[in-house]
Amino acid sequence: MDLRGCRAGWIGWAMALLPLLTTATLAQAPTAPLPPPRPDYTDKPGPEPKVENPASAETPADQTASEDSSLHAACLDRLSKLGLRFEEKPPVQEGRCSIDNPVLLSGLPNGIEVAPASLMACPVAESLxxxxxxxxxxxxxxxFQTAPTKLLIGTSYQCRDQRDGAKLSEHALGNGVDVMGFEFAKRPPLAIAEQPDSTPEAGFQSTVQKAACPIFNTVLGPGSDAAHGDHLHLDLRQRKGDYRICQ
Known part of the structure; x- marks a missing residue:
């Protein structure tokens, strides 16, 4: 066998096979991963900031203050519509004593004067x-067949404790008044006191004292104790179960 012929045959066969091997190798080579997308550096607006609802940020104290303010405004409006003469005053703060919604009351409907003009909480003026x-x-x-012309007040607001010293008086909160008597158009004044039995004065005083009980939460006067023998104490003190004192 001619060695040179065989060598030439092998070389020719290898040259023919080389393109096939190259193609297969390239087909099996893993594909290189693509680079990540290029960031967009254009100037675009960001997301809108979240705005909290202002009402949701109110504290319970804020809500209470707002409710109190609305109630006071409504009370003042009722006083005006009823025809009372009064001045709205700034809140009172004197140690433990205070009035959140004070008015200086000088006149009631039907031209009745309040003497002297007296400082009290708005609801007390409305109740009077x-x-x-x-x-x-x-x-x-x-x-008496006549009309009252004047309501005589002894004490309205006064910063003090109750007589027994147990707690603040309702006067210290502008929540009570002491009525000393009445003046009339066609008869002498009537001072609150123990009235003679079976007289018009006794009948008048007893009726107005008892009829104050559905309007005020505390009514004390002659016959209740020695401290209230010369006046009617009227206040709006709140008690559990709407309990009232009428003596």
Whole structure:
């Protein structure tokens, strides 16, 4: 066998096989991973900032203050519509004593004067107007055939404890008044006191004292104790179960 012929045959066969091997190797080579996408550096607006609802940020104290303010405004509006004469005053703060919604009351419906002009919480002024209009005026007409012209006040706001010293007086909160008596158009004044039995004065005083009980939460006067023998104490003290004192 010619060695040179064989060598030439092998070389030719290898040359023919080389393209096939190259193609297969390239086909099996793993594909290189693509680079990550290029960041977008254009100036685009970011997300809108989240705005909290202002109302949701209110604290319970804020809500209470807002409610109190609304109630006070409504009370003042009722006083004006009823025809009371008064001045709205700034809140009172004197040690432990305070009034959140004070008014200086000088006159009631039907031209009745409040003497002297007295500082008190707005609801007390409203209750006095109701008592005078619904009870005192008609009872004066029935017993005396005349109209009251003046409501005489002893104490309204006064920074002090109760007489026994147990707690603050309702006067210290502008929540109570002491009525000393009444003046009338066609008869002498009437001072609160132990009235003679079976007299028009006794009938008038007893009726207006008892009829104050559905309007005020505390009513004390002659016959209740020695401390209230010369005046009617009227206040709006809140008690559990809407408990009232009427003596």
């Amino acid at each position: 107007a109701r008592w005078m209009s619904e009870v005192v005026v008609p009872e004066a007409e029935r017993q």
